[in-house]
Amino acid sequence: MVDLHRQYEKIKPSIDAAMQEVVDSAAFIQGPQVASFATALAQFQGAKHVNTCANGTDALQIALMALGLKPGDEVITPSFTYIATTEVIALLGLTPVFVEVNPQTFCIDATAIEAAITPRTKAIVPVHLYGQAADMNAIMAIASKHNLFVVEDNAQAIGADYHLADGRKVKTGSIGHIGCSSFFPSKNLGCFGDGGALMTNDAQLAERIRMIANHGQKQKYVHETVGCNSRLDTLQAAVLEVKLRHLDTYIDSRREVAGAYDEAFAAIPGVRIPFRSLDSRHVFHQYTLILENADRASLQAHLQSAGIPSMIYYPIPAHKQKMFASFDLGNLSLPQTEWLCDRVISLPIHTEMDDEQLQHVIQSVLGFFDSYSG
Numbered sequence: 001m002v003d004l005h006r007q008y009e010k011i012k013p014s015i016d017a018a019m020q021e022v023v024d025s026a027a028f029i030q031g032p033q034v035a036s037f038a039t040a041l042a043q044f045q046g047a048k049h050v051n052t053c054a055n056g057t058d059a060l061q062i063a064l065m066a067l068g069l070k071p072g073d074e075v076i077t078p079s080f081t082y083i084a085t086t087e088v089i090a091l092l093g094l095t096p097v098f099v100e101v102n103p104q105t106f107c108i109d110a111t112a113i114e115a116a117i118t119p120r121t122k123a124i125v126p127v128h129l130y131g132q133a134a135d136m137n138a139i140m141a142i143a144s145k146h147n148l149f150v151v152e153d154n155a156q157a158i159g160a161d162y163h164l165a166d167g168r169k170v171k172t173g174s175i176g177h178i179g180c181s182s183f184f185p186s187k188n189l190g191c192f193g194d195g196g197a198l199m200t201n202d203a204q205l206a207e208r209i210r211m212i213a214n215h216g217q218k219q220k221y222v223h224e225t226v227g228c229n230s231r232l233d234t235l236q237a238a239v240l241e242v243k244l245r246h247l248d249t250y251i252d253s254r255r256e257v258a259g260a261y262d263e264a265f266a267a268i269p270g271v272r273i274p275f276r277s278l279d280s281r282h283v284f285h286q287y288t289l290i291l292e293n294a295d296r297a298s299l300q301a302h303l304q305s306a307g308i309p310s311m312i313y314y315p316i317p318a319h320k321q322k323m324f325a326s327f328d329l330g331n332l333s334l335p336q337t338e339w340l341c342d343r344v345i346s347l348p349i350h351t352e353m354d355d356e357q358l359q360h361v362i363q364s365v366l367g368f369f370d371s372y373s374g
């Protein structure tokens with residue numbers, strides 16, 4: 001699905017030099033690259049404060065901890081997402097309230113949010129799934145009306161532009177109260193292991209985030225609150241600092257692949273190519289088709305036999321996962337979400353795809369549908 005080795009080969013000298021500098025200095029924890037990467041990321045994001053952490057899941061957990069939510073508080077979130085988004089809600093003793101996604105954008109359906117709000121609702125966690133922004137203008141308006149926090153799960157959409165209702169163009173992750181990123185190797189900005197970050201424009205929240213991620217201390221050995229230990233390694237920060245400079249180019253490469261796929265697949269009956277919202281610039285962490293009636297497993301087998309990987313993100317929605325059994329979701333029905341889980345398929349998309357690989361995927365998909373309809 002990705003080719004991280006070829007991506008590394010192209011920038012090897014600068015990555016190797018950055019890593020060697022860390023090794024030579026032996027400042028493996030909180031070396032200067034951690035702060036300089038955070039500064040560079042804040043600038044890229046247009047966010048006032050960035051705090052790095054160990055991974056994207058930690059970022060989401062720390063964000064919810066920083067908001068001071070209490071057990072039993074409700075957090076509205078989509079069920080059609082990677083499990084981390086919803087898992088941290090339950091882990092903190094909060095109650096996940098799952099709402100539908102818009103099958104066009106794959107993101108939380110803003111028109112379904114208000115019906116899910118109760119007196120216990122404290123926050124909304126939208127996910128910018130596959131690299132496309134959720135409907136943040138509507139979400140922020142609802143949040144402001146009901147006095148709710150918004151934590152953006154931006155793990156899949158770093159670098160996506162979003163047009164605010166007031167005309168400003170901003171980056172996803174810097175719109176809500178807190179934005180969370182993951183630098184898992186296959187993400188659009190990935191390191192050589194695990195990494196994550198939180199961003200906010202609120203100085204007080206930034207201070208709480210920093211404290212919570214560091215054992216609840218502001219001053220060494222003085223612990224004000226129960227926190228955790230979540231740090232980005234200096235080596236990862238050094239890698240990320242180099243790769244951040246290439247992120248815009250990486251996004252362009254992904255968008256080029258997506259454009260070629262769109263053109264090739266647009267006319268296949270019963271196949272929906274990814275919708276591109278006019279509000280935002282899709283960064284295509286995934287290129288995901290909806291197969292309205294074709295047999296997905298057969299397409300996967302057909303691609304596999306041509307040496308082409310494909311993935312299902314995500315086969316089981318969160319509200320159907322056993323881990324949430326205690327929330328008594330047996331009667332919860334999210335038809336759009338369940339419909340998507342049965343019909344989505346993601347094709348290889350990455351920064352290093354050459355024309356030969358691209359044509360191979362395209363011809364294999366087209367070949368499947370030719371024989372399918374014939």
Ligand SMILES: *Cc1c(COP(=O)(O)O)cnc(C)c1O
Pocket residue numbers: 055056057058081082084085127153155156182183184194195196
């Ligand atoms: C990858 C991902 C996460 C978690 O990130 P990790 O760094 O793997 O912990 C959270 N949410 C979404 C939507 C993701 O894609």
